[in-house]
Amino acid sequence: MNDKLTPETISEYYEKKFPMKKFMSFIGLSEFKNREFGFVVGNNRFIRNLSFQNTDHLREFMVENSVKDAYVGAVFDQPPSRENPIQKIKWKFRELIFDLDIDEYDAYVDGGEKGEKQYVGVRSCGCRDDEYCDECWSLIQDAAIFIDQTMKEDFGYKNITWIFSGRRGVHGWVREKEPIEFDRNQRRAILDYLTFIHDPTRTQSIEDIPSEAKPLRNRIYSLIAKSYLVRSTAKELNEFGISLNKAREIIKEVKAREEFDHNRYNILIPDNKQVRKKLSSEIIRKRYPRIDRKVTMDTNRVSRMPYSVHGKTGQIAIIIKDLRKFYPVSTPTIWDSLK
Numbered sequence: 001m002n003d004k005l006t007p008e009t010i011s012e013y014y015e016k017k018f019p020m021k022k023f024m025s026f027i028g029l030s031e032f033k034n035r036e037f038g039f040v041v042g043n044n045r046f047i048r049n050l051s052f053q054n055t056d057h058l059r060e061f062m063v064e065n066s067v068k069d070a071y072v073g074a075v076f077d078q079p080p081s082r083e084n085p086i087q088k089i090k091w092k093f094r095e096l097i098f099d100l101d102i103d104e105y106d107a108y109v110d111g112g113e114k115g116e117k118q119y120v121g122v123r124s125c126g127c128r129d130d131e132y133c134d135e136c137w138s139l140i141q142d143a144a145i146f147i148d149q150t151m152k153e154d155f156g157y158k159n160i161t162w163i164f165s166g167r168r169g170v171h172g173w174v175r176e177k178e179p180i181e182f183d184r185n186q187r188r189a190i191l192d193y194l195t196f197i198h199d200p201t202r203t204q205s206i207e208d209i210p211s212e213a214k215p216l217r218n219r220i221y222s223l224i225a226k227s228y229l230v231r232s233t234a235k236e237l238n239e240f241g242i243s244l245n246k247a248r249e250i251i252k253e254v255k256a257r258e259e260f261d262h263n264r265y266n267i268l269i270p271d272n273k274q275v276r277k278k279l280s281s282e283i284i285r286k287r288y289p290r291i292d293r294k295v296t297m298d299t300n301r302v303s304r305m306p307y308s309v310h311g312k313t314g315q316i317a318i319i320i321k322d323l324r325k326f327y328p329v330s331t332p333t334i335w336d337s338l339k
């Protein structure tokens with residue numbers, strides 16, 4: 001990003017281009033006055049416990065303060081304010097939110113002789129932290145599609161919308177009556193189902209998934225295992241004890257198939273307990289969705305406001321129409337919008 005994000009540019013965006021109507025239809029008109037907002041203003045000061053009487057006041061605030069980052073939080077039984085902070089008033093609801101960030105797939109350990117950190121993450125493309133390419137972005141796409149399908153098919157929620165975070169990830173908002181009223185423990189239960197892997201080393205294999213999570217397991221084969229296998233080389237599969245010829249056959253077949261499932265996986269992968277366990281653990285370690293649990297569980301957290309500008313990148317937190325086709329690089333920036 002070469003252009004500098006100035007306060008003037010930000011104010012101009014919120015005055016002329018920020019689509020207030022679209023934003024309002026996204027969060028819903030109900031109890032707007034009781035909704036918490038938070039902003040990064042001035043010299044990177046983060047303020048929250050703000051609420052607004054109407055959308056004109058909200059827009060005015062964003063324009064006058066040239067807000068660097070804008071966040072929207074939960075709804076309470078009265079308007080949050082500095083005198084009436086959210087800890088003192090009664091919580092009513094907040095959308096169920098899933099946060100996916102590409103740097104969750106990085107990890108470092110103390111390594112080399114010179115004391116430098118050694119990379120033990122799963123991004124073999126070479127991207128680190130905020131960087132991404134089409135290859136590693138597919139981790140986020142798969143994770144979002146996986147959660148989207150799980151919410152719809154296993155929980156019956158239809159209304160889930162994905163928003164670009166403005167930098168290196170996406171947020172999934174479930175906006176239905178039942179889940180928005182869920183407390184922390186109910187949100188944790190959903191997470192426990194979605195992230196059956198409690199083991200931080202992520203060595204659990206697909207075979208260990210309990211039978212009550214069968215739909216989830218099937219989805220792992222059709223999406224996560226498929227994604228892993230189409231990206232593998234015969235040499236890589238050979239390291240799990242699969243012969244090179246067999247490995248070539250597996251990759252060829254998975255690539256040719258539109259639909260992939262549990263049965264197909266079982267037929268293709270050699271019937272050897274050790275091989276299967278090692279391979280399926282690796283599939284989970286490399287490609288299983290990595291959800292920021294804190295974000296989903298914390299009912300008081302504020303999240304980036306849809307259509308707002310990311311203060312570091314200048315990119316707009318747009319609503320994603322098609323997860324499979326969405327790449328951050330194609331997102332409009334504040335400068336595109338003001339042209």
Ligand SMILES: [Zn+2]
Nearest residue numbers: 125127133136
């Ligand atoms: Zn990459």
